[in-house]
Amino acid sequence: LATQLLELGVPLVLAFNMSDLAEDRGFSMDRPLLSSLLGVPIVRTVADKGDGIDDLLGAVVAAASDPKATVEAQRRPEYGTELEPHVRQLTTLLTEACGPGGHARWFAIKLLEGDRETTKRLSEQCPGQADRLVAEARRLRRHIRRVCGGPTEIVFADRRYGFISGACAEAVKQSAETRGTRSDRIDRVVTNRIFGLPLFLLLTLLVFQLTFSVGNPLSDVLAAGKDHLAGLVGQLWPSGSDSLFRSLLVNGVIEGVGAVVVFVPLI
Secondary structure: OOHHHHHHOOOEEEOOOOHHHHHOOOEEEEEEHHHHHHHHOOEEHHHHOOEEEEHHHHHHHHHHHHHHHHHOOOOOOHHHHHHHHHHHHHHHHHHHHHHHOOHHHHHHHHHHHOOHHHHHHHHHHHHOOOHHHHHHHHHHHHHHHHOOOOHHHHHHHHHHHHHHHHHHHHHHOOOOOOOHHHHHHHHHOOOOOOOOOHHHHHHHHHHHHHHHHHHHHHHHHHHHHHHHHHHHHOOOOOOOOOOHHHHHHHHHHHHHHHHOOOOOOOO
16 A cells, blocks of 8 residues: 555655554564665554654654655655556656646556546546547556566556565564464464364364253243243233234234244353
8 A cells, every 4th residue: 555655646654553563473673774765754653552643743744844855755666677668658648648746657557557447537637638548558558468467457566565575575574483462372272283173172062061051041941931921911811811912912922032032042
């Protein structure tokens, strides 16, 4: 996502939230190095504790105070010899047709990816030139598909992942002995090839035992309560009465709902 935001050419500040969890799991980040590789200010934050919020606000104010310099310092992904010439070619055409300041490079990439929403927006912003630009993007997209052997949106995504993976490989380190979360430690036990199946069988047996040792007595209590309630309501009518309302209330509502409620503890 950050690499796609870089394509927009707008002032950008990255907040690396939940940094404490990453550090607890053995990850260490050289933020100044990563910031220089991306050309973007990076702030460490832990939002639920309020850590780094003041630093983040300061970085945002600094970026907003000189947006031109902030954007010029950014390092956008380069897409290699197979893609970059086509991106620049279409960016130039978009700038000439729609004028500067319209995020031409971002539009060019999205058109080459075949994004339909971008095509609609282009028709609104450059109504007289949109058809020509879309046709050129379609031609370039077919060429990229032939050269790279896959859908253009996947090809561009691969290049972005390569860009960010390279930056992280230099700036992010992981200790040899990482500390997993409680969930990780549980997973290592219950998915163990030796202990996993016995634990599964044991848990299944426990659930089975709990279902019937706890559920059956509760079901019996509910069944007795249902019968008692039906008897009390039935006594409101004279003995032997064949009242339709009595039958509906006792045999329909109480017996019907009670028959379902009795099975709830077993579920």
